[in-house]
Amino acid sequence: MNDARKAILDRLRLSQYPDSTPVKCDDQNDPVDPVLWPDERIDCFINRMRAVRTEVHDASHDSWLDILHGVCQARSLNNLLVSPHTRRGAMIYAAARRFPALKNYSQSIEDWKSELFTAVDAAVTSAYGGIAETGTVILWPDAREPRTLSLVPPIHIVLLEKNRIYNNLAEAMRIQNWAMIGMPSNVILLSGPSKSADIEQTMTYGVHGPKELIVILM
Amino acid sequence: MTTDFRSNVAQALKQDAVQTHFRTVVDRLRAHRQAALAGDAAFEQLRNRCAAIRADAIRRLPQLLEQFESKAQRNGIQVHWAETTLQANRIVLDIMQRHRATFLVKGKSMVSEEMGVNAFLQSHGIDCLETDLGEFIVQLAGEKPAHIIVPAIHKNRREIAHLMHGHFSELPYSEDIETLAQSARHFMRDKFHAASVGLTGVNFMVAETGTLCLVENEGNGRMCSTVPPVHIAVTGIEKVIARLDDLPPLLNLLTRSATGQPITAYVNMINSPRRPDDKDGPDEVHLILLDNGRSRIAGDPELLKTLHCIRCGACINHCPVYRQIGGHAYGTVIPGPIGAILEPQKQGLDAATGELPQASTLCGACAEVCPVRIPIPAIINRLRWESVRKNQQSQNSRPVVPGAGSRRRPLEAAIWKIWAWCCSHPGIYNRLTKLATRLRNRLPAGMGAWTVARKAPKPARSTLHESLRTMDIDHE
Incomplete structure (x- = not known):
């Protein structure tokens, strides 16, 4: 379709108005977004996430394993999909006897698609960051924690470090320098479990993605 | 004049239950938006x-x-x-x-x-x-x-x-x-x-x-x-x-x-x-x-604003016409105010959707809520003009909007031309308006489509100029 490409671009170039005043959209006159203190930021994050039916646990570096254990027990999970190759994943594997059967996403999706779709109770991923303004978790999928880990199993548990919670998306992008560092094939901003209001504008949860989202802060 | 659009509209207006349901949902969306922006x-x-x-x-x-x-x-x-x-x-x-x-x-x-x-x-x-x-x-x-x-x-x-x-x-x-x-x-x-x-x-x-x-x-x-x-x-x-x-x-x-x-x-x-x-x-x-x-739309400095749209649907939720007739009556992929300016530009003013710029009261609600400030009413006016404009006959002036001029009717054009001429000739204008006030009781009660659901307008007893003169205001 190179003809189409050329025709479209030619038509667009022809219609350009060189005399039109350039549009200014730099950030100088932008409203300054409220910058919150770290504690406020965490509170804001927690409140926003809870407002969209996300279970948030305010844990610490010492207590998160216990909290995770509690989360698994409360739901009588049979298994937990988690990578042994992340720092925290390794810690979960080290305490494996406290947890339901641990599964590792060690092969390509094609090799175990049916099992992934039908036989995984819950999955754990780490988070690349959090956003206070909207109550959002940033996921940065990679070979250890693939994209479907946070999508297919009915329960998704996220481990997030509090010092990685930013005021807003713009700040997260700027500080983490997304445009320059090279993003993974897919970056996901998660704000609550899957939901829909397509029937009579009434919110219902767990439509196609996870039915439950659980965030453990540390 | 019955067109596809008009019969769609007549059909939609008969469905009371659907209409009520539309309004309920649209009102809820508006309330949610309002709550998210308040203060x-x-x-x-x-x-x-x-x-x-x-x-x-x-x-x-x-x-x-x-x-x-x-x-x-x-x-x-x-x-x-x-x-x-x-x-x-x-x-x-x-x-x-x-x-x-x-x-x-x-x-x-x-x-x-x-x-x-x-x-x-x-x-x-x-x-x-x-x-x-x-x-x-x-x-x-x-x-x-x-x-x-x-x-x-x-x-x-x-x-x-x-x-x-x-x-x-x-x-x-x-x-x-x-x-x-x-x-x-x-x-x-x-x-x-x-x-x-x-x-x-x-x-x-x-x-x-x-x-x-x-x-x-x-x-x-x-x-x-x-x-x-x-x-x-x-x-x-x-x-x-x-x-x-x-x-x-x-x-x-x-x-x-x-x-x-x-x-x-x-x-x-x-x-x-x-x-x-x-x-x-x-x-x-x-x-x-x-x-x-x-x-092609990008080729016109006014119409290209149609392309700024981010498809949020706010204009649709705030449109009094959409509220009455719902989405299907438009007969387009995108309904509502943005649909009424986008679809005729794509499909041509001579197509069935060419009538959509008429589906507006020009109340301006769409422009007021548009997050990227698309001047929808101005573009509606522009397309209304485009549809009845007199096409230039010169060779290299292609109409910007396909079907431009296709809705121009010679009689209508002539009436407006005469009216414009009257308005620039005070003697004629005054005599004509005076005549209208004197005939106020003899004007027909039925005036085509206008009086299907409305009363015919009745001129006042005296013209504005006459009234002003009786008030001793005569310097205009």
């Missing part, structure tokens, strides 16, 4: 910034499209260009056939509706499954979306329950919304699992990084773009933005304007197909850039 002084500044971002992107459209294309290609995304919807459909079909795919799972996409890809693929023996809950309901009913954000806005839960039960008799009849949604989840999971191609739309393309951004709540967009081995994204060429930094303000404004949410459950930023190390994701990502009249 937000920064909102106006945010609108300014987003309006500037969109204006800048459209002004630099060819450069940004080329920049985007080269970045996306470097990331491994295959970029296709289509001048027409038929070309776009053929590209989809070609990809499907190359992979011997028998069906397609589809996320919500207005551009795919514009293409009519479902019907096209069906005629080639390929089934399309709408996976967005609202689109799925509309597809089961064999209808078209009635709203760009809430496709099944016209259906209440009883109708949906009957529909689901009718198609899936193994499901027990239920009017419970959660049960209905879970039934759809259950049915769809197998399809996501089995599909070899998924198709989605795109909300924004970032030229700086070659990123496709897709917002959604249900997770079906992620499913369609992650699980099948091939992902096809379809979008209009106008969806490009320059920088990654432009994305946060636009996302913020889009979701709040649409439904009042601070953000959708998922913001999906697709950068590439599966990389060598990745364990999932599609092996191929195809992006189809559809023109279908957009590059």
Whole structure:
């Protein structure tokens, strides 16, 4: 379709108005977004996430394993999909006897698609960051924690470090320098479990993605 | 004068229950938007910034499209260009056939509706499954979306329950919304699992990084773009933005304007197909850039503002005409005020949709709520003028809008010409208006379409000039 490409671009170039005043959209006159203190930021994050039916646990570096254990027990999970190759994943594997059967996403999706779709109770991923303004978790999928880990199993548990919670998306992008560092094939901003209001504008949860989202802060 | 549009409208106005339902849902969306903006002084500044971002992107459209294309290609995304919807459909079909795919799972996409890809693929023996809950309901009913954000806005839960039960008799009849949604989840999971191609739309393309951004709540967009081995994204060429930094303000404004949410459950930023190390994701990502009249619209400094639209649906929710007649009466892919200016420009003022600029009271609500400040009423006026304008006969002046002048009627034009002449000749004007006041009781009661639902206007006892003179005001 190179003809189409050329025709479209030619038509667009022809219609350009060189005399039109350039549009200014730099950030100088932008409203300054409220910058919150770290504690406020965490509170804001927690409140926003809870407002969209996300279970948030305010844990610490010492207590998160216990909290995770509690989360698994409360739901009588049979298994937990988690990578042994992340720092925290390794810690979960080290305490494996406290947890339901641990599964590792060690092969390509094609090799175990049916099992992934039908036989995984819950999955754990780490988070690349959090956003206070909207109550959002940033996921940065990679070979250890693939994209479907946070999508297919009915329960998704996220481990997030509090010092990685930013005021807003713009700040997260700027500080983490997304445009320059090279993003993974897919970056996901998660704000609550899957939901829909397509029937009579009434919110219902767990439509196609996870039915439950659980965030453990540390 | 009966046209398709007018008979659609007459039909829609008879359906009281549907009308009431439309209003309830639209009112709720408006209330949510209002609540999300209340007291937000920064909102106006945010609108300014987003309006500037969109204006800048459209002004630099060819450069940004080329920049985007080269970045996306470097990331491994295959970029296709289509001048027409038929070309776009053929590209989809070609990809499907190359992979011997028998069906397609589809996320919500207005551009795919514009293409009519479902019907096209069906005629080639390929089934399309709408996976967005609202689109799925509309597809089961064999209808078209009635709203760009809430496709099944016209259906209440009883109708949906009957529909689901009718198609899936193994499901027990239920009017419970959660049960209905879970039934759809259950049915769809197998399809996501089995599909070899998924198709989605795109909300924004970032030229700086070659990123496709897709917002959604249900997770079906992620499913369609992650699980099948091939992902096809379809979008209009106008969806490009320059920088990654432009994305946060636009996302913020889009979701709040649409439904009042601070953000959708998922913001999906697709950068590439599966990389060598990745364990999932599609092996191929195809992006189809559809023109279908957009590059022509970009050729007019006023009309190109139509392309700034980010498809939030706020104008639709605030339109008194949409509120009365609903989405289907427009007979277009995109209804409401934005549809009334976009569709005639695409299809021509001489097409059936050429009448849509008339479907406005020019109340201005659409422009007031538009997050990127598209002057919709001004463009409506412009298109009304374009449709009755006198076409230039010179050779190289192609009409900007196809079908320009097609609705010009010689008698109407002559009457306006005479009126304009009278208005610039005070003696004639005064005599004429005086005559009208003297004949005020003898004017006909029936004045065509105007008096079907209204009383005929009756001139005052005396003209304005006469009244002023009796008040001793005579200096004008």
